[in-house]
Amino acid sequence: MILRPVHDTAADASAVRSIYQSAFAVPPLADRERARADVRTRRLAAADQGGCWFAVDDREGDGEPLGVSLSLRREGLWGLALFAVRPEAQGKGVGRLLLDHALAHSGGCLRGMIVASDDPRAARRYHAAGFRLHPTMAMAGSVDRTALPATGGIPVHLGDATHFDLLDSVDRRSRGAAHGEDHLALLRTCDELLVADTLAGSGYAYRLGGRVMMLAATSRRVATALLIEALARTPESDSTDVRTVTAEQDWAVDVCLAVGLSVSTRGYLALRGMRPPTPYLPSGAYL
Structure with missing residues (x-):
């Protein structure tokens, strides 16, 4: 080989x-x-x-x-x-x-992150390499739009490449490292970039159809508003999918269950040298 x-x-x-x-x-x-x-x-x-x-x-x-x-x-x-x-x-x-x-x-x-499947052989290898395995949840189904909460007064608007410095700043606060030009790849392949930047904090979310591809924020309040807006923008014909939700992201669990999504366990977030970043929903492709 x-x-x-x-x-x-x-x-x-x-x-x-x-x-x-x-x-x-x-x-x-x-x-x-x-x-x-x-x-x-x-x-x-x-x-x-x-x-x-x-x-x-x-x-x-x-x-x-x-x-x-x-x-x-x-x-x-x-x-x-x-x-x-x-x-x-x-x-x-x-x-x-x-x-x-x-x-x-x-x-x-100093830090490592893997969005892992539930394959037991892979999980064993990651654990042997020094990663802690944090079980994750996935929320899926159709959004009950009548049950969507208010965004709590946090304005959320569409973003573009001019916001990348803000996004990198949020990345460093939430996971300890910026994504850099990975944001350009995400912007090219997702439907929308949603951005919030207020006195209460900052954050962003990428949406592709009914899937929240990545979400990061400097506070739970901003993260909640971004998730609500992303769900509200999901086309009614698309099934919604919010993945890699650890127990620390209970703000996301609250929103998803409130709008009628079903919860199931799915894989792990494997981390080395760090705790589960929060408020943060990683992308499997760019973490």
Whole structure:
């Protein structure tokens, strides 16, 4: 087994998608989902090549990659954005090799974050690498718009690239590191960026259809207003999806249950050197 870097090319982005779909038994992606996945892969391959790797069977020369890991470093925070191995290669040391190389990219980082699935093998590897596993919830269903609470007087408006300095400031307050140009990738692939900036605090949320892709704020009050506005803007034809909610994000649980969403457990937020950031709902792709 050999490793090679993931390159910023359409071919490598396609290979990453193929491994992801095979590993997680995901049906063919719609055009927009494929484009969003490719933006993520190419952004990380360009910015974090030392943390993005394919595992390839050296007996097959330039054969099809069997696994992939995509990781990033942002201001002292390391994150694992994707870790997947094809079913036929699982249990053969491929995952351990990929994770070890991804973790090598974390050298010098005091904090680490992984939005993890409920795969017990992956959870065991993360725990062995020093990560604490925080079970997470997912809220899904149709929004009862008659039950939407008021935003508490916090004005929320549409944002754009001129707000990136504000977003980075909120990131540093909420999770200890800015996202930097990851915000540009999120803005390209999401429907809306919502921003709040008041004396009560600041924050932002990205919405894609009925899914809240990421939310960060400097206070629970602002986070609550952003989540309410994001749910209110969800198209009535779309099912709502709010993911990676830890027990510390009870403000989000309160809002989601109030509007009729169903709660279930789903995976873990794996953290090293930090407590669950709050108020914060991470993105699996950019953490």
